[in-house]
Amino acid sequence: MTTSDADRRSLLQRLGAILVAALGAATGTPALLFLCDPLRRRTPEPGRVPLLPLSQVPDLDQGGQPLRVPVVAAVRDAWNRQDAARVGAVWLYRRSGQVTCLSVICPHAGCGVDYDERRAAFVCPCHGSTFAVDGGRREGPAPRDMDSLEVEVKDGQVLCQYRRFRLATGDKEPL
Amino acid sequence: MTGPRPQPSGRSHPHGARRPAGVGAWLAERTGYRSVWRAVMGEPVRGGASFAYVFGALLLFLIGNQALTGVLLAAFYAPSASDAWASVAYVQDQVWLGWFIRGLHGVGASALVPVMLLHLLQVTIYGSYRAPREVTFWSGLCLGALVMALALTGYLLPWDQKGYWATQVATTLLGAVPLLGRALQVLLQGGPQYGNLTLTHFYALHTLVLPGLLLLLIGAHLWLFRRHGVTPRWGQSREELKRTTEPFWPRQAVYDLGAAAVLLLCLCGFVVRAHGVDLEAPADPAAPYDARPEWYFLPLYQILKYFPGPLEIVAALGLPLLCGGALFALPLWDRGPSRDPRQRRGPLLLVAAGLVLLGVLGGVAAWEDRTSAAYQRNAQVARAAAARARSLALKGVLPEGGTAVYLNDPLEQGRRVFVEHCAGCHRLGLLGPAAEKDVKGPELTGFGGRAWLTGFLLDPNGLKYFGRTKIHGMKALQAPPEDRRALVEYVYSLSGAKDVDAQLAQRGAGLFDQRNCVMCHELDGRTEGEGPNLKDHTAAPWVRGLLLAPDAAVYFGGDSDMPAFGKKLTGEELDNVAAFVAAQKKGS
Numbered sequence: 001m002t003t004s005d006a007d008r009r010s011l012l013q014r015l016g017a018i019l020v021a022a023l024g025a026a027t028g029t030p031a032l033l034f035l036c037d038p039l040r041r042r043t044p045e046p047g048r049v050p051l052l053p054l055s056q057v058p059d060l061d062q063g064g065q066p067l068r069v070p071v072v073a074a075v076r077d078a079w080n081r082q083d084a085a086r087v088g089a090v091w092l093y094r095r096s097g098q099v100t101c102l103s104v105i106c107p108h109a110g111c112g113v114d115y116d117e118r119r120a121a122f123v124c125p126c127h128g129s130t131f132a133v134d135g136g137r138r139e140g141p142a143p144r145d146m147d148s149l150e151v152e153v154k155d156g157q158v159l160c161q162y163r164r165f166r167l168a169t170g171d172k173e174p175l
Numbered sequence: 176m177t178g179p180r181p182q183p184s185g186r187s188h189p190h191g192a193r194r195p196a197g198v199g200a201w202l203a204e205r206t207g208y209r210s211v212w213r214a215v216m217g218e219p220v221r222g223g224a225s226f227a228y229v230f231g232a233l234l235l236f237l238i239g240n241q242a243l244t245g246v247l248l249a250a251f252y253a254p255s256a257s258d259a260w261a262s263v264a265y266v267q268d269q270v271w272l273g274w275f276i277r278g279l280h281g282v283g284a285s286a287l288v289p290v291m292l293l294h295l296l297q298v299t300i301y302g303s304y305r306a307p308r309e310v311t312f313w314s315g316l317c318l319g320a321l322v323m324a325l326a327l328t329g330y331l332l333p334w335d336q337k338g339y340w341a342t343q344v345a346t347t348l349l350g351a352v353p354l355l356g357r358a359l360q361v362l363l364q365g366g367p368q369y370g371n372l373t374l375t376h377f378y379a380l381h382t383l384v385l386p387g388l389l390l391l392l393i394g395a396h397l398w399l400f401r402r403h404g405v406t407p408r409w410g411q412s413r414e415e416l417k418r419t420t421e422p423f424w425p426r427q428a429v430y431d432l433g434a435a436a437v438l439l440l441c442l443c444g445f446v447v448r449a450h451g452v453d454l455e456a457p458a459d460p461a462a463p464y465d466a467r468p469e470w471y472f473l474p475l476y477q478i479l480k481y482f483p484g485p486l487e488i489v490a491a492l493g494l495p496l497l498c499g500g501a502l503f504a505l506p507l508w509d510r511g512p513s514r515d516p517r518q519r520r521g522p523l524l525l526v527a528a529g530l531v532l533l534g535v536l537g538g539v540a541a542w543e544d545r546t547s548a549a550y551q552r553n554a555q556v557a558r559a560a561a562a563r564a565r566s567l568a569l570k571g572v573l574p575e576g577g578t579a580v581y582l583n584d585p586l587e588q589g590r591r592v593f594v595e596h597c598a599g600c601h602r603l604g605l606l607g608p609a610a611e612k613d614v615k616g617p618e619l620t621g622f623g624g625r626a627w628l629t630g631f632l633l634d635p636n637g638l639k640y641f642g643r644t645k646i647h648g649m650k651a652l653q654a655p656p657e658d659r660r661a662l663v664e665y666v667y668s669l670s671g672a673k674d675v676d677a678q679l680a681q682r683g684a685g686l687f688d689q690r691n692c693v694m695c696h697e698l699d700g701r702t703e704g705e706g707p708n709l710k711d712h713t714a715a716p717w718v719r720g721l722l723l724a725p726d727a728a729v730y731f732g733g734d735s736d737m738p739a740f741g742k743k744l745t746g747e748e749l750d751n752v753a754a755f756v757a758a759q760k761k762g763s
């Protein structure tokens with residue numbers, strides 16, 4: 001191979017490498033951007049949803065127990081919308097005239113927290129985290145108290161600002 | 176000498192002595208990847224690199240494109256009758272670059288056909304199918320058939336009107352095959368009718384079975400190709416060929432890559448220009464659709480027109496088999512001593528004639544559609560339906576999916592009543608009679624809006640208004656434009672519309688009195704007159720009352736030919752269609 005042949009060959013090799021890189025970038029970039037679409041989306045939280053009439057909320061002062069209430073709200077799930085979907089649940093009760101609403105989602109790993117009548121405490125069946133009736137952390141691996149949710153009583157109905165929070169963190173951060 | 180002593184590779188060293196440095200060398204010793212790479216890149220191209228050889232590489236590139244975009248789409252697609260359309264609309268209209276990725280997949284599929292034909296043409300001209308490459312050629316023909324099967328299974332997946340109805344034709348043809356046809360059809364469809372299982376079956380075929388077969392066959396085709404080497408241009412001596420032989424990398428590779436880059440640019444150009452490929456309205460078994468297959472199946476579609484009734488199967492099955500058989504037999508027929516195309520006119524003419532025939536058939540099919548008024552009108556209606564469905568889908572589709580998207584339109588129920596009961600006589604947008612002679616009542620496009628009212632005042636007895644009826648009492652308005660505008664604004668305000676120019680309407684009210692409109696048209700909702708009472712004119716209650724009794728004295732009296740709908744429609748239907756008609760003034 002003469003020098004000019006060698007030059008031409010190495011020029012071609014360089015051209016080949018450039019073309020491979022260019023084609024790779026041209027096909028790979030839109031592909032990656034497309035896949036990253038979910039990163040730019042924020043699912044709007046349901047907002048204020050009606051839970052129960054106030055009269056049906058159990059009163060602990062009168063010997064009642066916290067009540068597990070499903071949260072039904074309008075949802076968007078990618079291409080679907082539903083007008084009345086079960087999106088979660090809360091523990092609801094009244095005490096000393098105040099309505100308390102606690103998310104059933106355990107802040108440890110996301111299991112649904114139960115209420116133990118005998119111990120008058122919330123207990124998570126997955127890893128044994130225990131919480132007081134007011135949601136305060138007692139024992140177990142949960143990093144924080146049960147997540148309380150804002151409630152409002154309007155026209156005799158209890159409305160809840162349903163939200164989800166980050167799990168396994170000491171701070172209560174909305175998702 | 177510094178550093179570790181170089182050891183011969185491949186020898187074991189029980190005392191853990193040093194190896195040649197470098198991760199590459201480490202991997203090479205264990206996997207042998209470098210020798211594989213050298214074997215691939217070093218493929219001897221006898222006779223030298225040529226642009227004539229790029230088509231095979233282009234096909235590999237296109238298949239790779241289909242695979243990549245296919246995987247991306249599969250990450251966002253749901254193969255169920257209720258979710259499929261909505262998920263595709265979501266990708267098309269809401270996901271970042273979704274239109275682009277889907278567009279590349281669709282345009283890429285289309286591009287496979289001409290590139291396959293060019294590859295076939297090049298192979299024919301060069302006589303590459305001749306001994307000892309017959310099996311290579313046959314494996315290539317099978318690849319072609321697989322690609323067409325992939326195309327067919329693919330365009331059902333959006334479950335839109337076009338995919339649904341076009342594929343129905345294909346599976347019906349399958350059912351017409353003697354003996355096994357019916358069973359095969361049910362097997363493929365997952366049942367006697369199209370439904371969820373049809374989609375899951377086609378999806379499994381399109382994403383798993385057919386690509387798997389394709390991969391195997393491509394492997395075989397490439398292995399066979401490498402075994403015999405590329406077929407060089409005819410007429411070169413053995414010495415010449417030996418002299419000009421060069422390795423695949425870099426020259427042929429650069430030709431292939433360069434062609435691929437140009438092809439990618441063309442694909443992207445097509446996709447960007449059309450902003451992706453089409454998506455029709457959701458599949459609706461109750462709404463037949465003027466279906467056409469994708470353009471590359473048009474020749475077969477055209478040929479079916481010439482073989483009516485029981486002869487259909489001859490065309491659908493027999494002719495493709497005949498053409499396939501002829502191609503298959505090419506290497507067995509073309510065994511003359513020379514590879515020079517000038518000495519092989521027969522085979523060349525056969526292939527060329529076949530390609531020309533395909534082109535002519537496809538061209539005739541396209542021309543017949545272009546010149547058919549009925550087809551063009553149906554296509555226009557379909558495009559409007561698609562646009563409407565896609566824009567409604569942006570709000571999210573109810574879980575029933577598909578046609579439930581229309582329920583996002585609060586006027587949908589009224590619209591359906593209109594289509595069923597009113598569109599026989601009245602035109603409204605694209606709804607209504609196609610032929611002029613079938614129109615019996617006023618056109619209702621933009622009914623009650625300023626434009627409609629203006630047109631009416633200028634020409635109340637024209638064909639667009641009452642010209643086809645016996646109602647002729649009103650004369651065209653003779654007034655300067657600013658007076659006309661004021662009168663229109665006033666009459667418009669009677670409907671209770673919110674965007675009225677109050678000053679203009681007030682001036683119009685004055686003119687309504689001055690010009691004696693009030694002599695024929697009362698405004699209290701009760702009093703009879705020569706013309707209809709104009710209280711709440713064109714608002715929903717006025718329309719509802721009209722539907723109950725068009726010949727009432729407060730409406731059009733005895734001259735009206737319009738039927739009463741009190742007995743034909745339920746209360747709810749009357750409410751809905753009145754709301755629908757009354758809403759036409761918005762956005763007009």
